[in-house]
Amino acid sequence: MVPLNMLDIPYTVRATSNIAFIKYWGRRNHDLNLPYNSSISMTLDESLSTTTSVEFSSSFKKDMLIINGKKQDLSSQQNEKASYIKKVLEQARKIAGLNAHTLVVSKNNFPSGTGLASSAAGAAALSLAIVKALNLDIDTKEISKMARQVSGSGSRSLYGGIVKWHRGTLHDGSDSFAEQLFDADYWSGLIDLVTIVTESAKRVSSSKGHTLTPRTSRLYDLRPKIAEAEVKEAETAIRNRDFNLLAEIIMRDSNNLHAVCLDSWPPIIYLNDVSRAIIYTIHELNENHGKNVAAYTFDAGANAHIITTQKHRAAVEGALSSVNGIKRILYSKQGNGPRLLSDDKSLINDEVIRHIGIYKY
Ligand code: PMV
Numbered sequence: 187m188v189p190l191n192m193l194d195i196p197y198t199v200r201a202t203s204n205i206a207f208i209k210y211w212g213r214r215n216h217d218l219n220l221p222y223n224s225s226i227s228m229t230l231d232e233s234l235s236t237t238t239s240v241e242f243s244s245s246f247k248k249d250m251l252i253i254n255g256k257k258q259d260l261s262s263q264q265n266e267k268a269s270y271i272k273k274v275l276e277q278a279r280k281i282a283g284l285n286a287h288t289l290v291v292s293k294n295n296f297p298s299g300t301g302l303a304s305s306a307a308g309a310a311a312l313s314l315a316i317v318k319a320l321n322l323d324i325d326t327k328e329i330s331k332m333a334r335q336v337s338g339s340g341s342r343s344l345y346g347g348i349v350k351w352h353r354g355t356l357h358d359g360s361d362s363f364a365e366q367l368f369d370a371d372y373w374s375g376l377i378d379l380v381t382i383v384t385e386s387a388k389r390v391s392s393s394k395g396h397t398l399t400p401r402t403s404r405l406y407d408l409r410p411k412i413a414e415a416e417v418k419e420a421e422t423a424i425r426n427r428d429f430n431l432l433a434e435i436i437m438r439d440s441n442n443l444h445a446v447c448l449d450s451w452p453p454i455i456y457l458n459d460v461s462r463a464i465i466y467t468i469h470e471l472n473e474n475h476g477k478n479v480a481a482y483t484f485d486a487g488a489n490a491h492i493i494t495t496q497k498h499r500a501a502v503e504g505a506l507s508s509v510n511g512i513k514r515i516l517y518s519k520q521g522n523g524p525r526l527l528s529d530d531k532s533l534i535n536d537e538v539i540r541h542i543g544i545y546k547y
Pocket residue numbers: 205206208209210211225303305306337338339340392393484485486
């Protein structure tokens with residue numbers, strides 16, 4: 187049971203985005219968000235973060251969700267993310283033995299829906315805030331399973347540093363969770379230059395792609411095998427701090443993902459001319475150095491993540507300055523994972539309560 191004094195108190199968590207070195211693409215179970223392959227990512231710092239406040243109260247008349255100032259309809263069948271959020275809320279209430287409604291207010295500090303993994307940061311922040319608000323006695327591995335159901339990649343944002351999401355093999359998803367492989371200090375020189383080429387939303391959501399590609403791409407059968415082998419290789423490369431090898435694995439995995447996307451029917455195309463110019467520029471830069479000093483990787487969008495080391499940051503930025511069409515570059519070190527914020531950082535204030543028309547007491 188949730189102690190009554192846990193109600194009516196907003197809990198606020200800030201979680202950060204992550205960039206997958208070996209990516210999740212394709213789900214074997216839609217409802218539980220179970221992937222065909224394991225994945226590995228680097229958690230980013232707070233330059234790309236989501237802050238989420240959660241409050242449970244018996245005086246709320248219904249569940250409410252506000253994302254980036256916009257009220258979301260939690261009862262809409264069309265809004266897939268909303269139905270995942272509802273499911274996770276219900277699971278948490280069941281564990282807590284509670285039926286009070288919830289107010290969730292969430293805000294990104296970066297553009298959402300553009301392949302910058304805003305959903306990952308959001309899912310992690312939401313899951314941890316729910317657990318804190320209900321004072322649930324569950325460990326991070328279990329919280330990563332909650333986040334996984336909202337956004338697969340969100341399972342990895344529950345930890346800092348380098349994180350692995352195990353695909354698992356069980357039907358109920360109980361062995362599909364994330365865990366930290368290396369903390370942010372293990373290879374602190376690794377950085378991400380998040381290279382923005384567009385701030386407009388992608389045409390095909392990752393959620394749609396996870397279903398469409400396995401169903402329609404004739405190349406997809408190969409992907410889980412390739413990705414699973416790459417996960418092992420990447421883990422070894424990181425353990426040995428072997429950037430030359432890691433960079434090749436990262437670039438090949440990104441290319442493999444976008445190849446199966448193009449092979450989907452109808453095709454899914456995320457990269458644009460600027461993305462392609464970035465790819466050529468990075469290969470040229472690496473050739474000039476006689477080894478890999480940078481790696482590009484693209485999620486479900488045209489924006490590039492350039493993984494490099496502090497040592498080569500200036501050389502990479504110099505090379506990117508020759509590419510027309512880059513809007514701006516955000517710099518991110520490895521992050522330490524989500525954290526609870528103090529009450530004065532809560533996004534739930536009198537103005538929000540008035541705005542959404544939930545009057546308490
Ligand atoms: O977590 P989702 O459903 O938004 O899918 C993430 C897909 C990629 O970002 C392309 C890959 C990944 O593993 O992060």
